[in-house]
Amino acid sequence: MPQLEVSTFVPQLFWLAVTFVILYLLMKGIGLPRVGGAIDARRRRIDDDLARAAQLKAEAEAALAAHQETLAKARAEAQAAVKETTDRMAAETAERQRQLSDALARQIADAERQIAAAKERALSEMPAVVTEVARSVTEKVTGLAPDPAGLAAAVNHVLAERAS
Amino acid sequence: MAIELRPLEQFTIERIIPIHIGGLDLSYTNAALMMTIAVVFATALMVLATRRAALVPGRWQSLAEMLYDFVADMVDSNIGQAGRQFFPFVFTLFTFILFANLLGMIPYSYTTTSQIIVTFALAAVVFILVTAVGIIRHGFHFLSLFVPHGVPKVLLLLLVPIELLSYFIRPFTLSIRLFANMLAGHTMLAIFGGFAASIGLFAFFPTAINVLLVGLEFLVAVLQAYVFAILTCLYLGEAVNLH
Incomplete structure (x- = not known):
């Protein structure tokens, strides 16, 4: 069995030590830092990208929130303005209506007063007219001139009877 | 038949460049050549492949x-957090054995890890490192590794010698496991190959078995490198953390 030839042990051990140490130094010095560095760089890059994405997302959300707040404020302002205008217009309309109805009421009152005055006047002239009519009718029918005092009394009597 | 079956011949050490310094035989052998190639390949992979370290790797x-x-x-x-300092060593060990095993799969090449002296040297380095780490980190307390927790005192009389034995047998189990696997695999391949060459027309059957064996041997090559490395990690973890 060639493995048990003791004379080959020394050269094998020597070259094993040499090659193993060389490989160890190369790996420790160059190979592992380089590969590890590449892996770390990638991991860092991915982490950075993720962090930046998260930050951008937060910023976008903040912007959206600000936008919504502004929108809500604008809407509230608009609603307030609309309400104020509506209230103002309603108040103005009510005021105008009140003035109009006041004016109308005054006009109605004036007219009623005038009517009442006219009626009063007409009624006050009534005995004289009726007496005149009665006199002329009597004259036409009988040809006699009636006693003016008696006629007036008779007319007044009748008018008073009707009025009661 | 003219062809002689000598399946162990493939493990013969040949001195390519005889070097003798002060009575020591430091000849550059075929095994040393394969070790050199393993180092070159591992270095090529780890250094050249990342010469232009790309964000999206090739x-x-x-x-x-x-x-x-x-x-x-x-x-x-x-090993845990403290294990980082052993990472270059474990990595070198794993890549060295992995490349030695895989390069051995190339026909007419040489399998360095089929030499008991090579695997034993590696295992001894691991054993010495583990013991040194344990003593440096824990001093005398390191001996508590050999005393299992929560065991009746009487049983300790039995268990402590077993623990001691299992600890000091590690360099042998570790080295023989790798050596025996590589030796057995390559011997089997040589036996079936020689068998196929000697029976002519019916060579199909041993050749078919050899094809399957080559697949198995690739698995063993990777698996044994992994086993060696993970056992090293386990031992180091034990020495660092004491259970």
């Missing part, structure tokens, strides 16, 4: 990173 860089992550995970999960 094929070779992916392979190098996979190897790195694989060993890093192994070290982290078995």
Whole structure:
């Protein structure tokens, strides 16, 4: 069995030590830092990208929130303005209506007063007219001139009877 | 038949460049050549593949990173935070054995890890490192590794010698496991190959078995490198954390 030839042990051990140490130094010095560095760089890059994405997302959300707040404020302002205008217009309309109805009421009152005055006047002239009519009718029918005092009394009597 | 079956011949050490310094035989052998090639390949993978370290890795860089992550995970999960300082050693051990095993799969090449002296030297380095780490980190307290917790005092008379034995047998189990696997695999391949060559027309059957065996041997090559590395991690973890 060639493995048990003791004379080959020394050269094998020597070259094993040499090659193993060389490989160890190369790996420790160059190979592992380089590969590890590449892996770390990638991991860092991915982490950075993720962090930046998260930050951008937060910023976008903040912007959206600000936008919504502004929108809500604008809407509230608009609603307030609309309400104020509506209230103002309603108040103005009510005021105008009140003035109009006041004016109308005054006009109605004036007219009623005038009517009442006219009626009063007409009624006050009534005995004289009726007496005149009665006199002329009597004259036409009988040809006699009636006693003016008696006629007036008779007319007044009748008018008073009707009025009661 | 003219063809002679000599399946162990493939393990013969040949001195390519005889070097003798001060009575020591430091000849550059075929085994040393394969070790050199393993170092060159491992270095090529880890250094050249990442010469232009790309954010999106290419094929070779992916392979190098996979190897790195694989060993890093192994070290982290078995030793813990303190394991980082052993990472270069475990990585070198794993890649060295892995490349030696895989290069041995090339026909007419040489399998360095089929030499008991090579595997034993590696296992001895691991054993010495583990023991040194344990003593440096814990001093006298390191001996508590041999005393199992929560065991009746009487049983300790039995268990402590067993623990001691299982500790000091580690360099042998570790080295013989790798050596025996590589030796057996390559011997089997040589036996079936020689068998196929000697029976002519019916060579199909041993050849078919050899095809399957080559697949199995690739698995064994990777698996044994992994086993060696993970046992090293386990031992180091034990020495660092004491259970």
